[in-house]
Amino acid sequence: MARNIERRAALVDAAVAVLAREGARGLTFRAVDAGAAVPVGTASNYFTDRDDLLNQIDAHLHQRLAPDPAVLADLLKGPRNRALVLDFMRDLLSRATRDRTGYLALFEMRLEATRRPSLRTSYTASVRGDLDQAMEFHRDAGLPGGDETVVVLYLAVLGLLLEHLTLPGVLDETLPGVAVPDALLERIVTTIVPEA
Structure with missing residues (x-):
């Protein structure tokens, strides 16, 4: 077995x-x-x-692609502020970069879900469950901002990951001298997440 x-x-x-x-x-x-x-x-x-x-x-x-519980526990030892949210997003970016194949497969699943109604239903439920879990985690951890903050952060970071993993040259050439994607990730968090 x-x-x-x-x-x-x-x-x-x-x-x-x-x-x-x-x-x-x-x-x-x-x-x-x-x-x-x-x-x-x-x-x-x-x-x-x-x-x-x-x-x-x-x-x-x-x-x-789930975060390592030990890494989450270690990060949660810090103060509940914008810097901690940035650390969580850096962990996500690091995991996406290390497992580019896994994240590209996720993007392909999204595209295939637009063509297959049965997959659309199950995949929508799966992704929605992840987003609900992220909002619950954010609330339970006492991080700054509410559910709307998490949703906007999710959308912005998803866009950054899409560009970084598929066409990194777009951002590199558009923003010369900017550390892509790290500096952009910091800018996203600073813009979206309120100070604690």
């Missing part, structure tokens, strides 16, 4: 890599099999169809 769990995890990781590299159109069971270095037909034994595979990718990415 443990072997099946490990193989499923390897297949989902391979699917994430295929999705990030080739987009949803390139996400086939054969491509997943090749990416996981398993015999042809293996993925079809683990996933009933593409929708099942996409849902598994969604669930896996939300675990894979």
